[in-house]
Amino acid sequence: MVPHTAAKHELLKTYLDRWFPILGLDFRGQPGRINYIDGFAGPGEYDRGEIGSPQIAIQSALAHVQSGNLLPNVEINFIFVESKPEFARNLAEKLSQLQVPSHFKVKVIQGEFADVVGSILDDIQARGGALAPTFAFVDPFGFSGIPFELMQRILSHRKCEVYINIMVEFINRFLQHPDEDVVAHFPRTFGTDEVLEIPLQAGDRVRAILELYKRQLSLPAKYVGRFDMHGRKDQHTYSLFFASNHPRGFQKMKEAHWKVDKANGGKFS
Numbered sequence: 427m428v429p430h431t432a433a434k435h436e437l438l439k440t441y442l443d444r445w446f447p448i449l450g451l452d453f454r455g456q457p458g459r460i461n462y463i464d465g466f467a468g469p470g471e472y473d474r475g476e477i478g479s480p481q482i483a484i485q486s487a488l489a490h491v492q493s494g495n496l497l498p499n500v501e502i503n504f505i506f507v508e509s510k511p512e513f514a515r516n517l518a519e520k521l522s523q524l525q526v527p528s529h530f531k532v533k534v535i536q537g538e539f540a541d542v543v544g545s546i547l548d549d550i551q552a553r554g555g556a557l558a559p560t561f562a563f564v565d566p567f568g569f570s571g572i573p574f575e576l577m578q579r580i581l582s583h584r585k586c587e588v589y590i591n592i593m594v595e596f597i598n599r600f601l602q603h604p605d606e607d608v609v610a611h612f613p614r615t616f617g618t619d620e621v622l623e624i625p626l627q628a629g630d631r632v633r634a635i636l637e638l639y640k641r642q643l644s645l646p647a648k649y650v651g652r653f654d655m656h657g658r659k660d661q662h663t664y665s666l667f668f669a670s671n672h673p674r675g676f677q678k679m680k681e682a683h684w685k686v687d688k689a690n691g692g693k694f695s
């Protein structure tokens with residue numbers, strides 16, 4: 427596992443360690459439900475047996491059950507979406523080995539994040555319902571399959587937040603790709619054609635890409651934070667954007683950022 431993946435997992439774990447008890451205790455003994463969605467779940471393990479993001483989330487929730495902060499009145503829907511059939515199978519097998527309480531509903535869905543979560547939201551909309559409080563972790567490898575419209579739809583529901591990996595180095599490299607089909611992904615990912623103007627402008631392109639994505643997320647979310655991941659030779663590889671409408675969630679994510687980057691609270695290199 428590369429060091430910035432370990433840092434990404436530490437950020438996720440640190441935030442979830444704060445998020446689960448806040449939402450879990452929010453129901454004050456009444457029946458309730460929360461959703462944890464991992465839209466690009468992966469195979470559930472890395473080369474040296476390190477666990478993937480799905481187990482990190484389940485382990486965080488389990489620790490809160492043990493400490494009494496997640497009571498059986500709150501059902502937790504864990505929805506793990508993975509497009510590769512063999513990865514989805516492997517993940518389902520790994521997760522089936524975990525001992526979880528009956529109020530944890532763990533589902534691995536083989537499919538595309540945008541289709542799976544889009545149809546969950548369509549069903550809710552058709553019933554005139556609302557999405558239960560949700561944390562959606564969106565961790566693609568690349569820049570397609572993460573339509574901005576979907577982030578907007580998730581964020582339009584109360585107590586729903588997204589944590590998105592924007593692979594800025596890739597995006598910068600591919601923005602001027604000669605194949606129109608490749609370039610056509612960008613307006614969908616950013617929710618605006620303005621992204622196509624970035625290569626035509628003078629100045630720092632990476633900065634312009636990140637500022638545009640932040641501006642877009644600020645339309646549906648009051649609070650938007652960013653954590654930058656740098657690779658070898660300190661090149662800026664990707665940024666994790668957190669978007670929420672809740673000051674407390676934002677404060678907790680900032681705490682997670684400061685825990686991983688004690689100097690500046692926003693970068694791992």
Ligand SMILES: C[S@@+](CC[C@H](N)C(=O)[O-])C[C@H]1O[C@@H](n2cnc3c(N)ncnc32)[C@H](O)[C@@H]1O
Pocket residue numbers: 465466467468469470477478479480507508509510513537538539540565566567570571
């Ligand atoms: C960066 S990895 C995820 C790593 C995982 N979140 C973790 O931290 O352990 C991205 C995963 O998304 C899967 N994937 C690619 N496109 C997808 C899509 N459109 N919908 C769902 N999964 C997808 C890939 O097969 C890959 O396993």
